Amino acid sequence: MSSMRYALLSLLAREPLSGYDIKQHMNNRLGPFWKVGSNQVYPELSKMEGEGLVKLQGVEQHTYRPARKLYEITEAGREALIQWTIEPMELEHSVRDDFLLKAYNSWLVEPGQMAVRIAEMKKQHEERLAAYLDKVKELTPLLETSGSSHDPIASSISVVEFGIQYERLYIEWCDKLMSKL
Amino acid sequence: MSSMRYALLSLLAREPLSGYDIKQHMNNRLGPFWKVGSNQVYPELSKMEGEGLVKLQGVEQHTYRPARKLYEITEAGREALIQWTIEPMELEHSVRDDFLLKAYNSWLVEPGQMAVRIAEMKKQHEERLAAYLDKVKELTPLLETSGSSHDPIASSISVVEFGIQYERLYIEWCDKLMSKL
DNA sequence: AGCGTCATGTAAGCGGTTACATGATTAA
DNA sequence: TTAATCATGTAACCGCTTACATGACGCT
Known part of the structure; x- marks a missing residue:
């Protein structure tokens, strides 16, 4: 129900990424619109994998480096994201600056x-x-x-x-x- | 450390208010910039009273109605608010819409x-x-x-x-x- | 009869922040 | 030698949201 998971799906809908990639994209690229901590990314990815919204595309292994788990969005994940996107919504407490x-x-x-x-x-x-x-x-x-x-x-x-x-x-x-x- | 308490102090710096007033001001008047729930207002007021940032100005009692506890800001509260206001800050993840x-x-x-x-x-x-x-x-x-x-x-x-x-x-x-x- | 307003508060839960843990490599 | 990067994850905490609880009045 958190919109955070849809933020993850939004990135995965464009290209397969690892949890680390997602964190970097959000914190550097998509800049300060959305930020995530690793605590959220990794558990959320596991959960979504369990729900079939996302699946492991493969695991890259560079000898010394930790395994790099690449995730890709599934058809179910795509549909869930589209559903959420076209869902009506009300605007909340906008700017809390x-x-x-x-x-x-x-x-x-x-x-x-x-x-x-x-x-x-x-x-x-x-x-x-x-x-x-x-x-x-x-x-x-x-x-x-x-x-x-x-x-x-x-x-x-x-x-x-x-x-x-x-x-x-x-x-x-x-x-x-x-x-x- | 939460900025919520400074939001409460910001209102009390202008006029004495009850917890209920504060909630109304935030949710209706100052509109959707800042919102609070009663769960936050009342405990926070008590806490701030304990810290001497705020004090009870009096309690209004209209026969049938619940007691109305009017709070006013103390000199210490005013100073704490001013301190916070002129404190340097960095801008965070701006718009999470x-x-x-x-x-x-x-x-x-x-x-x-x-x-x-x-x-x-x-x-x-x-x-x-x-x-x-x-x-x-x-x-x-x-x-x-x-x-x-x-x-x-x-x-x-x-x-x-x-x-x-x-x-x-x-x-x-x-x-x-x-x-x- | 039922809902909205005034007025105080408590309880449960979740989401997000900060910090910690590991471990090899490369650059200052 | 210290710090940063890559890459995964866990633990603790706290603030905020939603809901609940009380209780009498006034309006429809």
Whole structure:
């Protein structure tokens, strides 16, 4: 019932991966949208294997290295993922960002100290924006020329573009906050 | 260490409230930015009272109704809140929105079905946007004419304005998704 | 008669974070 | 020599969600 398992399936629907790969993809590539710890990945993969949503494609063994267990999605897994994707949903407590809460308290603190924090936050979001822009540059040439809506790259780009717009809005908001001090 | 307690203190820094009030403020007023359950509010208030961050201002008793315990923030609580607010922080896994994950899977599903979900999501965000706009209209006349950065209303407006921009971006993004189908 | 509001709280469970454990290799 | 990378996993903890419990009033 957790959406975490669907995040794993989302990656496996595109290519076979090991638990380690999945962790890396989420923490580095798909960036800070979704993160996982190994504690979640490995047990969840085992569980899903038991339910037939995922199966072992093979095990790579490089002499000295630990065995690398490659998983692939099954037909049942694909269908479960599609089902979940088209399932109706309600939007929940959207943004639970500590910095928003701090901004809510900005009237309590000295403007000078607040300004430092705003500048720091802005910088971090600028870095994230830059990373997302790089990501788009990296993905765009891989797009199918046909421009089909069934191209996974197109879906990836849509999500990253959300991230870009989000970071831009955050940066603008920081500027506005700053000017109000 | 949880930021939840600072959310409670943030409200109490503005006015004395009961546990019930706090819950209502978070779930209705400050809207879907932050939500709490009673299970968290009441034990946390007790704990904070024990730590001297908050104290009982009095207990209202309306014959038939349950006793209403009004809490106010202490000087120590105020200082703890200010400390937390000006503390440096790093930004974490920002947006963990199920719908983004679903968009990431949109290449797997029929455009027709996806279109329905996008339209639904867009509508929900439009409703939220309308609620935020109302909130700003309600807050703006309460602003101090001086326009001081120490006015809590100004801080409230900043936060709601973030929400407005966020909802606008989300709506635009839904439109873009739709046009790509 | 039944549901919603006010007002306090408790109990159970799960999901996610942080840390730990192993063990060989390669780079600073 | 210390740290990081690859690769799997386990253990402990904590915060949050959902549900339950009480009890009188007021509205439909």
